[in-house]
Amino acid sequence: MTGLRVLVAPDSFKGTMSAQVVADALAAGLAGAGADAVTCPLADGGEGTTAVxxxxxxxELVRHTVSGPSGEPVVGELLLAGDGRAALDTASASGLHLVPAERRDPLRASTFGTGQLIAAAVAAGAREVLVGVGGSATTDGGAGALEALARAGGIGDAVLRVLCDVWTPFEQAAEVFGPQKGATADQVAALTARLHEVAGRLPRDPRGRPRTGAAGGLSGALWAVYGADLVSGADAVLDAVRFDELLARTDLVVTGEGCLDAQTGQGKLVAVVAARSARRRVPVVAVVGRRALDDAGVARLGLRAVIEAGDLGALESAGAALARDLAG
Known part of the structure; x- marks a missing residue:
């Protein structure tokens, strides 16, 4: 095992552990078994993107009190890079984790606070604002964010880049993501009808376009009104951390996420890491909190193996077991 170079590059386990915590636990197990483990916490536009x-x-990380998804004050976070760039997580202002399960109201949840954070970035002088759109509680078609930005006078000459972690189009946002945000079947139907109404009022129609359904249509609204560039969040983050350069010095990649499922292949981090690593012929193992993907789905992603580990102890044990397996 001595000298085996392992790049530990997971996403966060949504709502439970940050990418850094996951990476450190895996690396501790790998290193204890003799592997040379280097951590590279990642994100794909969801929670933790700004931290990465x-x-x-x-x-500089700046905090602003904004309106949360249910209208209550929350403290959102904004990164000002000092070179004209800024970044923020929609989850910081409009995240599902901000609303207790018993208080979730999918019909009311608003992106107004995210619009306030974008406006704060522009007011601070940002010329390019990166908006990570994963992990939201909302399916308002971006109406709340558009209202907040209109009140602030728009974005001026700033450019928006929306870091998307899904391919879903605008009109399918409620159907695909509404249930995990607490929506009943009747609410999904009502939310879908509202998305169509919102789309009909926008200056450009986002329906049918990939990535416009992220954050319940927020990405599509920003594209329609402000010409936002909708990009792969995973690719943007991997470029920022120079992932491909790290691959050149790597024998194995260990990535991961909270749940490996059918959505993973639709632009989530694990799928993008696997694809980039395959181009360099570097094998990839995924350590996940829960696996909900069959063997055929795992094979399509190009993963060498999948290990389930849902807490810190299990993650460290998974790292050690993986190192022993590789040594054998």
């Missing part, structure tokens, strides 16, 4: 970009870019 802060580590890559430097800059």
């Amino acid at each position: 970009l802060h580590a890559a870019w430097g800059g």
